[in-house]
Amino acid sequence: xxxxxxxxxxxxxxxxxxxxxxxxxxxxxxxxxxxxxxxxxxxxxxxxxxxxxxxxxxxxxxxxxxxxxxxxxxxxxxxxxxxxxxxxxxxxxxxxxxxxxxxxxxxxxxxxxxxxxxxxxxxxxxxxxxxxxxxxxxxxxxxxxxxxxxxxxxxxxxxxxxxxxxxxxxxxxxxxxxxxxxxxxxxxxxxxxxxxxxxxxxxxxxxxxxxxxxxxxxxxxxxxxxxxxxxxxxxxxxxxxxxxxxxxxxxxxxxxxxxxxxxxxxxxxxxxxxxxxxxxxxxxxxxxxxxxxxxxxxxxxxxxxxxxxxxxxxxxxxxxxxxxxxxxxx
Numbered sequence: 001x002x003x004x005x006x007x008x009x010x011x012x013x014x015x016x017x018x019x020x021x022x023x024x025x026x027x028x029x030x031x032x033x034x035x036x037x038x039x040x041x042x043x044x045x046x047x048x049x050x051x052x053x054x055x056x057x058x059x060x061x062x063x064x065x066x067x068x069x070x071x072x073x074x075x076x077x078x079x080x081x082x083x084x085x086x087x088x089x090x091x092x093x094x095x096x097x098x099x100x101x102x103x104x105x106x107x108x109x110x111x112x113x114x115x116x117x118x119x120x121x122x123x124x125x126x127x128x129x130x131x132x133x134x135x136x137x138x139x140x141x142x143x144x145x146x147x148x149x150x151x152x153x154x155x156x157x158x159x160x161x162x163x164x165x166x167x168x169x170x171x172x173x174x175x176x177x178x179x180x181x182x183x184x185x186x187x188x189x190x191x192x193x194x195x196x197x198x199x200x201x202x203x204x205x206x207x208x209x210x211x212x213x214x215x216x217x218x219x220x221x222x223x224x225x226x227x228x229x230x231x232x233x234x235x236x237x238x239x240x241x242x243x244x245x246x247x248x249x250x251x252x253x254x255x256x257x258x259x260x261x262x263x264x265x266x267x268x269x270x271x272x273x274x275x276x277x278x279x280x281x282x283x284x285x286x287x288x289x290x291x292x293x294x295x296x297x298x299x300x301x302x303x304x305x306x307x308x309x310x311x312x313x314x315x316x317x318x319x320x321x322x323x324x325x326x327x328x329x330x
Contacts, residue, residue, distance in 0.1 A: 004183075005151035006102075007075040007290045011144075011171055012063025012158035013136040014081030014105075016088045019119040019127075019275065019313060020055035027120060027128060034122070037129040037191050039163070045132035048118045058314050059095035060117060061136075062190060063158035065276045065315040069283025069305050071100045072321040075290065078102040078148050080174075082167070084135035088114035099316075105143050108135050121313065125271040137164035141173045149174050150181035153290050154213070156282075159190030162198050175210055186213035188282055195223040206240050213243040213289065215282050221246050243289070245299070247281055253303060255285070255295045262295035267307035267328075276315025280305040284325075297329065304328050 027034050030051055040048065067077040079096055083089030085107040092114060096103045115134035119127050139161070149155055155178040161167045178185050187205070189195060195202065202224060205211050214237065222228050225236040230248070234256060237244050243257045252265040284305035288298025304325060305317070312318050 002151065004153040005076070006078050006148065006153065008067065008070055008154045008156050008286055009078040009080065009149055009152035010063040010067050010156040010158070011080045011139070011161065011167070011174055013061040013115055013133065013161050014064065014083045014089075014092050015059075015061035015115040015117050015131065015136060016092055017058045017060035017117045017119055017275070017315065018049065018052070018055050019058065019121060020052040022053060022120045022122060024122055026051065027122060032120060032128045032130065034128050035126040037131060037160075037193065040118075040130045040132050042112070042132065045116065045118060045130070048130050052118065052120070056313065057091070058316060059092045060276075060315050061115075061158070062160055062188065062279050063156060064096055065279035066156065066283045066286070067101050068096070068099050068316050069280045069321060070287055072317050073283070073287045073325060074322050075287055078145075078152065080105050080139070080144060082135050082139040082143065083107050084112065084114045085109045086113050088116065089135070102148075104145060105139070108138060112137075119275055121273050121275070125274050125310065127273060127275040129275075133164065136161070137167065139167040139170050141170040144170055144174055144177070146177045149177045150183065152178070152183060154184045154186050154286060156186045156286065157188070159188055159194045159202070162194060162201065175205075179210065184212040185210060186215065186286065187211045188215040188278070189220040189224060192219050192223040195220060199224060206237070211241050213245065213286075214241045215245050215278070215285075217247045217249070217278060245282075245285055245302075247278060247302075247306075253281065253299050255299050257295055260295060262299055264296060264299040264303050267303045269307040269311045271310050273313045274310050275313070276309045277306045279315055280309040280317070300329060301325060
């Protein structure tokens with residue numbers, strides 16, 4: 001096997017996050033699903049944008065956020081995702097390249113426009129996401145750089161992108177490409193609503209041995225396994241994936257691999273905005289994994305990265321993550 005060109009290559013939604021603080025009254029007035037993620041169409045996206053207060057626009061998307069964290073820690077990364085040939089598409093491309101991530105997917109001409117996620121952040125730090133998927137739903141298999149996928153140590157896939165048909169087919173093709181090249185496939189379940197729609201697909205991927213690293217939170221674990229008890233959920237998946245990583249919010253995280261189990265507590269921090277917590281946890285863990293670190297140390301990296309992200313608005317780090325890791329881990 002050739003030496004990997006990348007540590008991690010990811011396929012995900014190419015989204016620009018539009019984020020604004022709000023009170024619970026506005027959440028109720030707009031009929032939003034507090035703390036969840038809801039897909040919206042163009043009209044609803046415009047309605048919600050008009051209702052927002054002063055907002056920050058930050059390039060985002062779950063897998064792209066994970067890569068930004070990995071790149072900040074020193075990993076070599078590439079991203080595959082679809083933007084439109086418009087202003088937000090240019091913003092996304094510039095932002096992701098500016099943090100050291102290779103991004104060569106050609107922009108798509110015409111409608112729909114580049115995806116955006118309208119995020120309402122309440123005083124309890126819960127983020128309520130309303131996502132207009134736009135152009136990101138139209139990532140074709142023909143846009144895949146199969147040489148790059150085969151040359152990455154880990155292919156990381158975002159569950160959110162499994163919903164639309166075209167990128168789902170592209171991700172299946174990418175899994176085949178990675179596995180044919182002897183590379184690892186990591187998958188994040190993203191949200192319980194995704195599992196409610198595509199859980200059978202995910203279970204088939206797992207049963208078929210196509211997933212090497214599975215990321216879930218405790219809610220997603222229950223949705224996937226049908227087990228409300230946390231330990232029963234772990235037991236249901238243990239052995240079916242080589243590496244299982246489950247986060248539990250303030251209760252920390254658990255990883256199971258090859259009969260070994262590791263647990264870490266959540267890092268203490270002031271919670272301002274939970275946007276991107278899972279994305280950055282995955283970044284920390286994957287950085288440890290691709291560098292051959294033990295399960296517990298990889299989990300600690302994830303917990304440290306997640307704590308930094310939730311201490312401020314937005315899903316991109318505001319400190320030097322590599323220096324933070326060195327300070328915390330020695």
